[in-house]
Amino acid sequence: MNLPPIFDYLGPLSVGLVRTIEVGAGAILLSFILAFIAGIGRLARWRIIRWSSRVYVEFFRGTSILVQLFWLYFVLPKLGLQIPPIAAGILALGLNGGAYGSEIVRGALQSFPKGQWEAATALNLSAVSTMFDVVLPQAIRTMLPPFSNLSIEVLKGTALVSLISVTDLTYAGYQIYSRTYRPLEIFSLTLLMYLGLAICLTSVFRALERWAARGIDRRTMP
Template sequence: MVESLSLILRGLQTTVSLTIFSLTLALVVSFLAGLGRLSKNSAVRAAAIAYIEFFRGTSLFVQLFWAFYVLPFMGVELSPMQAAVLALGFNYGAYGAEVVRASINAIGRDQWEGCVALNLNYFQRLRHVIIPQAIVIMLPPFGNLAVTLLKSTAIASLIALPDLTYQAQLVRNQTGQTLLPFAIIMIIYFAISTFLKSGIQLAERRLGADRTQPARSA
């Protein structure tokens, strides 16, 4: 039992690391592709659309296998962790890009007109006015994406990455027990998901309070 728990805890470390790295990549890609989707440059916009449609329109399973098994034939060798981060980050980044695009489009036209009146250029408008407001709108869907990404990390066990699911399967093979290891990792996934959702909700409340504070003071 102690050895089995030790294996599962090592899998927990891998799952948490994979989630953090994948989420970081997904966030970066989301903003780049989302802003590219809104670009007035037709080439940038076309590239962003092609990326979004490709990664949303193909299977994460296939993308993971391409990253780990096919890229080496092209001279790109990736470890299981690197392949999993790449596949998860780019896949969920495509979904996040649409969140960024929709959130920015949800900002009222008066905000853009106010930026023009202040003689701000496009990047200054985004950085100082539009994106700070859009982030509050992005948080709930980004929270859902983060939880979904966490649960999708289990697919990395298919390329022998020793995450929670892989370690639970290893315990089952060694001990012949199925209920206990998979019950434990189910509880762990639920606990991490709850932690993520609570963190997003806390950030949402704080940012929402920051936005309404000036109005209260006035």
């Protein structure tokens, strides 16, 4: 019995893997940026900022990410704004991930000890200086584990871009399957590639957690 030509599939799947990494990296970066903006905005003094942040979070958490993707890709061109498929995928995944990530940021900031807020006020630090020089450097350590989970969810969500003809890993796997009809080999390789990406992401965040822990320890040393 001849072994299936697994190595013949690696080339096309690798092309899709690169595209998945591109979309995933862009979407994760956008998710983090929006998460911090909306998470801090939820705690702002000005009502308009709090209200705007809450509308954004509730809208993108309360609607389907697939419909969001279709809306950006199919509806916006009808309104005169053409978005390339990759950009639409990054935008949809980033907006959705940012909405969920904002709750991570908000929760970490709200759990911060009030004594340190009061100490910063006693030292006559401004609200902006207190947030970025005192609170965030310590709160980020708390945010890293849930941000790791969020990143993996965004990564897995990149498979949706195959529905708007982006040749990502999922799309490449389906194209090969439609020609060869070998679902076991092809989709097993696809699963393993996604797993490898998730393991790499997890390793990166664990390294960041160790780095953040060392930074906090140095700050607290007498």
